[in-house]
Amino acid sequence: MPSTVFIVNPAAGHGRAGRVWASLEGEALRLQPDSARVVTERPGHAAEFARALTEKGVSRLIAVGGDGTFSEMLEGVMAAPEPLRRGVLLGAVPAGSGCDLARHLGYPKDRDGLIELLARGRARPLDVGRLDYSGPDGSARRRHFINIAAFGLAGDVAHHIKAMGKPLGGTLSYALSSARVLLTARAKRVRLAADGADLSGAYHLGVLANTSSMGGGMLIAPGAVDDDGLMDLVLVADMSRLALMRRFPGLYRGTHLSSPGVTLRRVRRLEASSDETVRLNIDGEADGMLPAVFEVLPKAVSVLVPPVHG
Numbered sequence: 001m002p003s004t005v006f007i008v009n010p011a012a013g014h015g016r017a018g019r020v021w022a023s024l025e026g027e028a029l030r031l032q033p034d035s036a037r038v039v040t041e042r043p044g045h046a047a048e049f050a051r052a053l054t055e056k057g058v059s060r061l062i063a064v065g066g067d068g069t070f071s072e073m074l075e076g077v078m079a080a081p082e083p084l085r086r087g088v089l090l091g092a093v094p095a096g097s098g099c100d101l102a103r104h105l106g107y108p109k110d111r112d113g114l115i116e117l118l119a120r121g122r123a124r125p126l127d128v129g130r131l132d133y134s135g136p137d138g139s140a141r142r143r144h145f146i147n148i149a150a151f152g153l154a155g156d157v158a159h160h161i162k163a164m165g166k167p168l169g170g171t172l173s174y175a176l177s178s179a180r181v182l183l184t185a186r187a188k189r190v191r192l193a194a195d196g197a198d199l200s201g202a203y204h205l206g207v208l209a210n211t212s213s214m215g216g217g218m219l220i221a222p223g224a225v226d227d228d229g230l231m232d233l234v235l236v237a238d239m240s241r242l243a244l245m246r247r248f249p250g251l252y253r254g255t256h257l258s259s260p261g262v263t264l265r266r267v268r269r270l271e272a273s274s275d276e277t278v279r280l281n282i283d284g285e286a287d288g289m290l291p292a293v294f295e296v297l298p299k300a301v302s303v304l305v306p307p308v309h310g
Helices: 016-031 045-055 067-078 100-105 111-120 153-164 170-182 241-252
Strands: 004-008 035-039 060-065 089-094 122-134 140-145 148-152 188-194 201-209 231-237 262-267 269-273 279-282 285-305
Touching: 004 016, 004 045, 016 035, 016 060, 016 089, 016 111, 045 060, 045 067, 060 067, 067 089, 067 100, 067 140, 067 285, 089 100, 089 111, 122 279, 140 285, 148 153, 148 188, 148 285, 153 170, 153 201, 153 279, 153 285, 170 241
Parallel strands: 004 035, 004 060, 060 089, 089 285
Antiparallel strands: 122 140, 122 285, 148 201, 148 279, 188 201, 188 269, 201 231, 231 262, 269 285, 279 285
16 A cells, blocks of 8 residues: 555646646656555545545545545545544645635645645644535535535535536636626525524625635635634625625635624534525535534644745
8 A cells, every 4th residue: 555645636627637747747756656646537536535545544645636626535534434534644736726725725836836845745733624414405414624614605606606617717717606696695594503602693604614715715714723623604694785796805805804794703613504595615515505513623634734944
């Protein structure tokens, strides 16, 4: 069993991941002599690879793709027995359409920087979110997330993206889909219990953020700390569509948190339900709806981060 395995999703980023890997493969495998690569062929394949490899004792798993590829890899690792899961270091070669995790962790974008990350990167712990929720068919489901899990407008955007794809890349596709969803936005009544506190009300959006950004660069929680055992709960209360549109550009600067109707609270557990259909967005993917329970698993995994210079 190799110590390092690259899980390559060649379709990520409209084929960009395949091209990036082709340019890095020789050097990456040379830097890690005891390494190998596997290539995904279908949705869920990265999770299958990750679980099997973790259970066989691999020590490093590197997702070559976007946030979706990393999220699948994470799901596979979290399905393995805890002692084995804690022995795996997770990293990424960011080459998808969003890459919000790599952005949050300060990953380099250039080839030389990525090679240095693989060769000299260090490990540090990271919290993981766990989500119990209702599937589209009403079945009980469980998933984990590394960046964000959200309900309301973000769920509607994810469903729109799922139907339309990302023909303009992650950042622009998310921005245009978000603008389109805002034109018909309607707040929904949601029952919320945040660490026991009743926050029920009418909301356009709720985001549980472990890291700082979503949607290819929206700074939804610019102050998020990813290893403190807490997640940033950002809520956008009922307001007019015009007010929503005015606040939307602030998402990319992280200035929206000072706007009326937008609140932030750090929580360990959130219970959310509604009598209306409220869709979910889990690490950028459209999947299911409320009711849901969001929880933090403190320092559940180790991730590869850039080396410290100086």
